Amino acid sequence: MPWYLYLALRQLFPAGRWLGSSFFILSVIGVALGVAVLVVVQSVMGGFGEVHRERIVDTTGHLEVSANGRPFSRYEGMLERLREDPKVAAAMPYAQGFVMARSGRTPLFPQVYGIDLSDTPVFAIEEYLVSGNLADLYDDTVLISSNLASRLGVWVGSEVEVFSPTLIDNLDGEEMVLPSSFEVAGIYEIEWNQEFTPGMVFSLRTMQDLYDLNQSIHGIAVRLIDGVDEYQFAEALRAEYPVWSIITWRERWADFLWVLDLEKTMMLFINLFIVAVAVFAIAVAQLLMVVRKTREIGLLNVMGARRREIPMIYCIQGFFIGLIGLGLGISLAMSLLSVRGPIIRFLADVSGTQDALTRFYYFSNLPVSYQTSDFVIISCAAVTLSTLASLIPALRAARMQPATSIRIEQ
Amino acid sequence: MSEVQPQLIEARDLSKSFVSGNREIRVLSGVDLSLSAASRVSIRGESGSGKTTLLNLLAGIERPDRGELFWDGIPIQSLSAARLTRERGRQIGMVFQSYYLIPELNALENVLIAGQIMGLQRKRELRAAAEALLDEVGLSDRLKSRPEQLSGGERQRVALARALMNRPRVLLADEPTGNLDEVTARRVMDIILQTVDRQDIALVLVTHNPNFANEMPERYTLREGVLEK
Ligand SMILES: Nc1ncnc2c1ncn2[C@@H]1O[C@H](COP(=O)(O)OP(=O)(O)O)[C@@H](O)[C@H]1O
Ligand SMILES: [Mg+2]
Numbered sequence: 089m090p091w092y093l094y095l096a097l098r099q100l101f102p103a104g105r106w107l108g109s110s111f112f113i114l115s116v117i118g119v120a121l122g123v124a125v126l127v128v129v130q131s132v133m134g135g136f137g138e139v140h141r142e143r144i145v146d147t148t149g150h151l152e153v154s155a156n157g158r159p160f161s162r163y164e165g166m167l168e169r170l171r172e173d174p175k176v177a178a179a180m181p182y183a184q185g186f187v188m189a190r191s192g193r194t195p196l197f198p199q200v201y202g203i204d205l206s207d208t209p210v211f212a213i214e215e216y217l218v219s220g221n222l223a224d225l226y227d228d229t230v231l232i233s234s235n236l237a238s239r240l241g242v243w244v245g246s247e248v249e250v251f252s253p254t255l256i257d258n259l260d261g262e263e264m265v266l267p268s269s270f271e272v273a274g275i276y277e278i279e280w281n282q283e284f285t286p287g288m289v290f291s292l293r294t295m296q297d298l299y300d301l302n303q304s305i306h307g308i309a310v311r312l313i314d315g316v317d318e319y320q321f322a323e324a325l326r327a328e329y330p331v332w333s334i335i336t337w338r339e340r341w342a343d344f345l346w347v348l349d350l351e352k353t354m355m356l357f358i359n360l361f362i363v364a365v366a367v368f369a370i371a372v373a374q375l376l377m378v379v380r381k382t383r384e385i386g387l388l389n390v391m392g393a394r395r396r397e398i399p400m401i402y403c404i405q406g407f408f409i410g411l412i413g414l415g416l417g418i419s420l421a422m423s424l425l426s427v428r429g430p431i432i433r434f435l436a437d438v439s440g441t442q443d444a445l446t447r448f449y450y451f452s453n454l455p456v457s458y459q460t461s462d463f464v465i466i467s468c469a470a471v472t473l474s475t476l477a478s479l480i481p482a483l484r485a486a487r488m489q490p491a492t493s494i495r496i497e498q
Numbered sequence: 499m500s501e502v503q504p505q506l507i508e509a510r511d512l513s514k515s516f517v518s519g520n521r522e523i524r525v526l527s528g529v530d531l532s533l534s535a536a537s538r539v540s541i542r543g544e545s546g547s548g549k550t551t552l553l554n555l556l557a558g559i560e561r562p563d564r565g566e567l568f569w570d571g572i573p574i575q576s577l578s579a580a581r582l583t584r585e586r587g588r589q590i591g592m593v594f595q596s597y598y599l600i601p602e603l604n605a606l607e608n609v610l611i612a613g614q615i616m617g618l619q620r621k622r623e624l625r626a627a628a629e630a631l632l633d634e635v636g637l638s639d640r641l642k643s644r645p646e647q648l649s650g651g652e653r654q655r656v657a658l659a660r661a662l663m664n665r666p667r668v669l670l671a672d673e674p675t676g677n678l679d680e681v682t683a684r685r686v687m688d689i690i691l692q693t694v695d696r697q698d699i700a701l702v703l704v705t706h707n708p709n710f711a712n713e714m715p716e717r718y719t720l721r722e723g724v725l726e727k
Contacts, residue, residue, distance in 0.1 A: 091614035094607075095600070102602040103644050109602075387598045390559060392587020392616045392664070395580060491560045494594065495550070 092397045096404035099377075111373055112409065118366030119413025120420055123470050126359045127421035130462040133352040135455030140348060143278055144337055145311075147285065149180070149210040150318040151336045153325070154307035159183070161304040166332070170308065171207070175316045178208040181305040183295040188251040189288065190267070191240040198236050198287020202295020210309040213276055213289060220244040220274025227294050229273035236287040237275050246272045250288075252298035268298065356465065363470055367477040370409060374402055374481035385485050386493025399482035406478025410471040417470070418463070428454050504571035506589075506667050506700050507533040512555055512565035513723075514548070525551045527723035528565070533668060537700040538691075540711040543720035549704045552720065553670045556702065557590050558582050570667070587616045591661030591669045591699075593690075595676040597653040599645040605632060605656045606641040612663035631659035634696075635689050651682035655689060662693060668700045675707060683707065 100112040107113060153166060163181060170179035183202040188195050203211055205225065214222045218234060225231055230248060232240075242248055249267040270290075278285045296302065312318055318336045325334050338345060378385065388398055424431070432454060512529040515522050525548040533539065543549050554560040555567065558574050567574050569589050574582055599608050609628040613619060619627060632638055635655035645653055654674055661669060671690065675683035687710050694701045705711050718725045 091611050094614070095603070095611065098600075098602045098607070103604045103607070103642070383596075383598050384600050388615065389583065390557065390586065390592060391612050391660075392584055394583065397615075491554055494559070494598065 090397075090400075092393075092400045093404055096401045097408070099401070100405060100408060111377065115366075115370045115373065115409045116413045116416060118369055119363065119410055119470060119474060120416035122359075122363035122366045123414050123417025123466060124421040124424070125362050126356065126466045126469075127418055127462070128424060129355050129359055130352065130466065131421070131425055131456045131458055132454060133355055134457035134459050134462065137348045137352060138457040139455045141345070144341055146212045146215070147278060148337055148340070149178070149309035149311040150316075151310050151312075151322050151325075151334060152307045152340070153310065153329075154333045154335075156333045157306070159299075159301050159304035159306055161302065163305060163308060166329070167308060170310055175313050175321055176310055177313050178210045178311040180204055180207065180210040180309050181292060181307075182211075182309055183292060183299060183301055183304070183306045184286070185253070185295070185299050185306075187253075187288070187298065189236070189240060190249045190251070191242045191246060194240060196236065196239060196287070198233075200288040200290060200295065201286045202290045202292040202298075204292040210311045211289070216276040216278050217274050218277045220272070222274060224273035225289070225291055226273070227291055227297075228270060230270040230294075231274045231276055231289040232272050233285050233287050234275050234277035235285070237272070242272050244272050244275060248272060248288075250298065254298065254300045257300075270294075356462075360469055360473075363473055366413075367406075367410075367473045370406065370474060371477040371480045374405065374478055375484060378402065378481045378485045382488060382493045385488055386490040389488075389490035390494060395486065399479075399486040402478045402482035402485060403475055406482075407471060407475045410474030413474070414467055414470040418466075425456050428456070504568070505532040505534055506537075506570060507531070507556055508566075508568040508571075509556060510566045512552070512562045512567065514551055514555060514560065514562050524723055526555070526562075529723075529725045531556070531718075531725065533700040533702065535667065535698050535700055537702075537716060538694070538714045539700075539702045539716045539718065540714035541702065541704045541718045541720055541725070542706065542708070542711050543704075547720045548723060549720055550672055552725075553592070553672050553702065553704060556668075557592060557670055558586050584616075587612075587664055588618070589667055591664070591666035593654065593657045593661050593669070593671045593674045595673040597645070597650075597657045597677075599653055599656055599660075601645050604642045604644050605637060605648065605652075608645070608656055609659045609663055612660045616664045618664055628659070628663060631662055632656070634693060635659050649682070650678050651686050654678065654686050658686075658690060658693065662697065662699070665697070666699060668702070669694055670702050672704045673706065674703070675705065675710065683710075 099109065101108045108116075153170070154160075167179055167181060170176050181204045185200060186197055187200050188197055190196070201211070203209060203213075205222070213231065217231075220231070222231070230250075232242065232248070237243065240248065248270050250270055251267045255267070276289075290298070292305070296304070312321060318338070322334050322336050326332075385398055509529060509531040512526055513524075514526040515524045517523075529552060531539070541549055541552065551560065555562050558567070558569075561575075569585060572585070574585070577585060600611065603611065606628055609631060610624060613624040613628060629638070629641065632641060635658055637652060637655055637659070640648065640652060643652075645656070648656065658674075669690075674690065675686055678686060690701070690703075691713075693699075703710065703714060711717055718727060720726075
């Protein structure tokens with residue numbers, strides 16, 4: 089072991105003090121707290137992202153096959169082809185659009201879907217039903233999102249009036265325009281993803297009637313077997329059917345996914361400043377130490393220490409503090425996250441916001457996702473920052489002239 | 499006796515001034531000194547007369563304004579800073595009035611580190627050498643003690659062992675007993691004299707103590723920048 093490494097460690101762990109010097113303990117705690125914040129925030133942000141991605145796949149499948157947004161009718165061949173593919177878990181024709189929905193006086197304009205439930209559905213709507221029954225979805229019933237239901241003030245069994253755009257087309261005729269009336273068969277709730285959730289789900293046939301589509305659909309949603317790479321699958325399908333539009337969910341939601349990532353990256357960037365603050369505090373303490381140890385540093389030089397060896401002492405200390413702070417910070421963060429449920433419940437109880445939390449943020453079950461890339465970035469950042477910060481005292485020590493250093497009297 | 503045998507330290511006409519504010523203080527003006535292995539030199543002088551400056555010049559820690567300095571025949575003006583540092587570590591041991599031990603290291607480690615810095619011996623030999631030196635200065639039972647647990651006299655003995663760790667050929671001692679009471683000072687002085695004799699090292703002793711100074715065969719006083727016999 090080189091002597092400067094030994095001396096660096098001995099200054100952190102002086103003889104007879106197994107816990108290390110107070111400088112070391114406080115520095116490590118500083119780095120650990122910063123790292124813990126980084127890990128907690130990144131893991132929670134990662135968890136949010138994960139939930140969003142899962143919900144998107146649950147509601148839209150892995151990819152969709154369409155004719156560039158135009159309705160199309162001769163899709164049976166494609167549907168067969170997809171359903172027979174061993175990589176495909178489910179393929180489901182759908183139609184989509186907007187309607188005006190009304191119950192009482194309030195009109196709302198939800199996005200609506202018509203889905204074919206004859207085969208395994210791609211939209212795993214049954215998992216999200218909070219009341220009612222999927223089996224009750226007939227041609228004159230409708231499933232409705234909890235959000236829309238509460239705004240319309242309807243419940244399972246209520247009637248909802250629906251005006252489709254085709255009704256407006258018929259306005260120039262002499263006929264009376266009457267809305268279609270649907271009974272609510274079920275209410276679904278997709279946590280986290282209200283914005284992207286369709287307001288109403290009809291049977292495909294009803295939707296085709298509402299939009300005068302005859303036998304046409306807007307697309308086929310495809311869910312793949314777990315572990316199948318959707319890019320490769322889409323590429324192969326495109327090569328096979330060049331005229332069809334085949335879009336994976338990542339392509340379709342690219343903007344949203346980008347925002348999710350951006351949010352996470354920004355949080356990482358902001359929280360890095362916490363580590364930077366800790367690291368600057370370490371640099372200041374080390375600088376004071378260098379000044380206090382001026383004579384000893386001069387003496388090392390008198391004893392023959394090479395010019396680059398003395399600053400190494402302080403860089404090594406910075407590196408070790410970073411490394412140990414990192415380890416401690418990660419452990420602290422993982423321990424906190426492993427008991428996040430009780431912590432959040434306690435906080436919510438204390439502040440009396442339990443209901444609000446569960447209703448709006450679903451914090452009672454905070455999602456967490458550990459990503460290797462986060463740990464790599466945080467580790468590199470913590471260790472590099474604390475090593476770099478110690479360059480300031482290290483350079484100060486390197487500049488000392490032995491003659492003047494050893495002259496300083498006690 | 500062969501006359502080509504170079505002196506361990508040969509100083510010729512060393513001069514040194516410091517600029518303090520806009521005033522130039524001439525500390526040394528034309529000092530000559532030569533040391534062989536048998537040299538036992540004492541230097542006295544008032545506080546501020548330049549004793550420490552002279553030792554620093556001899557150790558190559560400070561550069562003279564004028565004059566020449568040879569270590570074992572090597573003109574040290576010609577050495578690079580890095581070479582000079584290494585050469586000093588090999589040739590010269592120093593002890594100071596305030597010991598300058600590293601507080602985080604125990605006695606043994608304080609001695610060992612001098613050997614590790616120079617890396618002249620192998621690891622196992624280093625440890626044996628450090629223990630032998632501490633034994634020689636009478637501290638074989640205090641190896642694990644930290645400086646704060648040692649008395650002044652014991653600290654100076656650790657510092658002495660450290661100075662001797664790389665088998666230097668010259669020991670420069672700057673008021674080594676200045677912080678010690680009379681009895682302890684005597685004890686430390688005896689140990690210094692015994693070890694330099696046993697190891698055949700030249701000794702330059704800066705001291706205020708007239709008794710210690712008078713025990714040296716070669717005695718100087720530094721007055722107005724000049725070394726007087
Ligand atoms: N780096 C320096 N800058 C300015 N003056 C100095 C410096 N080093 C020493 N001196 C001055 O040189 C003189 C001699 O100092 P020193 O050699 O320490 O004396 P002594 O050791 O005999 O007490 C003193 O007046 C001191 O103030
Ligand atoms: Mg002095």
